[in-house]
Amino acid sequence: MTLKPRDKSFTLIEVLISIIIAVIIFAALSKGMVGGGFLLKQGENKSRACGVTAAKMEEYLAKAYSALEPGTYSGDPVDYGSKPVFNWTVNVEKKWMGDDPGTVDQEGIPYNLITVNSSYDETDYKNIFHTKNVRFVNMVSYPYVHAEIKTLSSSVSVPPNSYTEIFRIKIDYEVAKDLMIIYNIAIKVKNAGGLGAANTIYTKCFVDSEAKDIETRTPIITQPLINNVVGVNNVPPGEHTVSVQWYKDTSAGDISLKEINVIVVAFEHKQS
Amino acid sequence: MKRKKSEEAFTIMELLLGVVLVSAVMMIIGLAFIFFKKQIDVYAERQHIYSQIAYTLEDMKLRLISATWVDDGSVFDPPAFSGEAQVNNEMFFRGQKDIYNVTPDDLTDDVWYKYAVEQSTGDLVLYTYNSGKALQKQEVLVEGKYKPKLEFSYKKGYEPNFCVVTVTVPSGKANFIDIQNDIKKMEGLRIWFVDVVR
Numbered sequence: 001m002t003l004k005p006r007d008k009s010f011t012l013i014e015v016l017i018s019i020i021i022a023v024i025i026f027a028a029l030s031k032g033m034v035g036g037g038f039l040l041k042q043g044e045n046k047s048r049a050c051g052v053t054a055a056k057m058e059e060y061l062a063k064a065y066s067a068l069e070p071g072t073y074s075g076d077p078v079d080y081g082s083k084p085v086f087n088w089t090v091n092v093e094k095k096w097m098g099d100d101p102g103t104v105d106q107e108g109i110p111y112n113l114i115t116v117n118s119s120y121d122e123t124d125y126k127n128i129f130h131t132k133n134v135r136f137v138n139m140v141s142y143p144y145v146h147a148e149i150k151t152l153s154s155s156v157s158v159p160p161n162s163y164t165e166i167f168r169i170k171i172d173y174e175v176a177k178d179l180m181i182i183y184n185i186a187i188k189v190k191n192a193g194g195l196g197a198a199n200t201i202y203t204k205c206f207v208d209s210e211a212k213d214i215e216t217r218t219p220i221i222t223q224p225l226i227n228n229v230v231g232v233n234n235v236p237p238g239e240h241t242v243s244v245q246w247y248k249d250t251s252a253g254d255i256s257l258k259e260i261n262v263i264v265v266a267f268e269h270k271q272s
Numbered sequence: 273m274k275r276k277k278s279e280e281a282f283t284i285m286e287l288l289l290g291v292v293l294v295s296a297v298m299m300i301i302g303l304a305f306i307f308f309k310k311q312i313d314v315y316a317e318r319q320h321i322y323s324q325i326a327y328t329l330e331d332m333k334l335r336l337i338s339a340t341w342v343d344d345g346s347v348f349d350p351p352a353f354s355g356e357a358q359v360n361n362e363m364f365f366r367g368q369k370d371i372y373n374v375t376p377d378d379l380t381d382d383v384w385y386k387y388a389v390e391q392s393t394g395d396l397v398l399y400t401y402n403s404g405k406a407l408q409k410q411e412v413l414v415e416g417k418y419k420p421k422l423e424f425s426y427k428k429g430y431e432p433n434f435c436v437v438t439v440t441v442p443s444g445k446a447n448f449i450d451i452q453n454d455i456k457k458m459e460g461l462r463i464w465f466v467d468v469v470r
Contacts, residue, residue: 012286015293022297026304033311040315044452047322051457055436058460062431082452 038125045084045122049134052078052086053118057136060090060114065140068112070094084120091115097141109268110174111141142174146266153259158187158201160251163211167260168243171235176269178233181205181212183244185226186258194252195220201255203246205230220248220255234269318443321418321455325439328396328413329459332363332387332437335398336461338374340382341366347470348435351428360424362388363437376465383408389422396420396439414441424461432467436460 010018060068070092077085093115097108118134152167166185185203189195203216203226218226242264248255282290343364351358364386368374375381384401394416400408414420421440430436438458 009282012289015290019293019297022300026300029304029308033308036315037311040318041452044318044322044455048452048456051459055458055460058462059430059434059436062434062460062462078458080452080454080456082454 035125049086049118049120053116053134053136056088056090056116057138065142068092068140086118086120088118109142111139113139144268148264151261155256158246158248158255160248163245163247165243165245168241169262169264170241172239173237173266175237177235177266178269179235180265181230181242182263183228184261187224188256188258190256191254197221199250201248206243206245207232208240321441324414325457328439334371335367335385336463339365339367339463340376340465342466342468348426348468350469355428357425357427361422363424394419396422432469433463435468
């Protein structure tokens with residue numbers, strides 16, 4: 001029987017070449033799988049680092065503007081129980097909107113820029129060592145509204161004839177503010193001797209010793225409570241003193257304070 | 273009859289060698305198949321776990337931010353002076369029925385939620401209760417076959433309305449390739465209207 005050429009079986013050489021080709025293909029696939037494993041590992045490391053970074057960022061975003069002191073913070077590395085461990089640093093930097101710190105524009109709004117950086121060590125598929133970083137940036141801006149509330153219980157007497165300070169509050173804002181100052185005063189008539197029906201207690205609010213409208217005029221005998229609301233626009237940034245002062249228009253009688261309650265609400269000043 | 277060289281059959285040596293080579297090739301192919309399949313299974317399982325954890329953490333972040341009360345069993349004590357973290361394994365709180373319609377001024381539309389690991393199945397579950405704390409439904413967030421662990425932690429330095437949640441899923445198969453033995457992700461959780469410390 002004569003076999004046609006297409007009926008011949010594989011020769012040894014053909015089989016060997018086939019094996020070599022198959023080995024090359026499997027080697028390439030194995031390399032691909034190992035590379036895939038490294039990619040997966042790198043992806044998981046990055047995912048963990050993002051988790052650490054996001055959690056730290058959230059921790060700092062939960063803080064009030066005033067609680068964020070500029071500086072760099074770090075702590076114990078986050079250890080998930082398997083390598084790598086994640087080192088973290090948080091940098092809080094004070095900035096002004098639209099300006100660099102060297103050219104501060106007081107019309108801008110200050111904010112705290114929070115930068116969280118997580119770093120971890122990793123080797124690639126060539127066994128080369130790398131330090132990888134994940135960085136998140138966010139900010140906490142200066143509050144639009146501030147409120148101060150203070151109360152004083154005292155038995156200080158109302159002086160006659162000229163304004164005298166009862167109580168003061170220090171305020172210090174980083175931007176110009178429009179203030180709403182509210183105060184409530186309760187008085188006690190210790191001695192009504194010589195007081196007439198028309199005798200009056202006058203009260204006024206002062207900002208940095210400058211008297212502000214509106215003055216209250218309260219008949220002593222009939223009204224033991226005094227209250228007032230004063231608006232003060234465009235108070236410049238920096239430290240200021242808000243004080244409440246009073247006097248009575250007679251030297252007769254003895255009237256004293258029971259309690260004073262002062263509320264200062266400060267809104268960000270709007271340019272008209 | 274004398275045959276041409278090309279017409280001769282395999283010799284016994286050629287046949288044996290062929291059998292050995294074919295067996296070796298089949299074995300290599302078989303082992304490679306098993307190896308590749310295991311690799312793919314590990315990758316697929318880990319990706320599946322990652323997607324379930326990511327969904328869980330996203331759900332917690334969305335639901336907890338508008339919570340209006342945290343149950344006594346889930347709140348933390350004021351932070352220890354030593355700074356040591358306190359850990360709870362569940363979070364039971366009252367929140368918005370519709371988490372995209374936040375109405376803290378109206379508690380009548382609130383329901384109770386609990387994130388916890390169900391002891392019988394091992395599932396990490398979101399339980400939903402009505403305002404009277406009667407169980408209404410439960411949604412599996414991470415399947416029990418992955419053996420998820422849940423930890424809410426609070427420590428000194430955190431704001432009172434902030435805690436950290438960590439979801440851990442052990443992955444024994446990960447030993448097969450050089451990746452972490454467990455899958456662990458953390459997230460910071462902030463609440464607007466109540467504190468997690470009492």
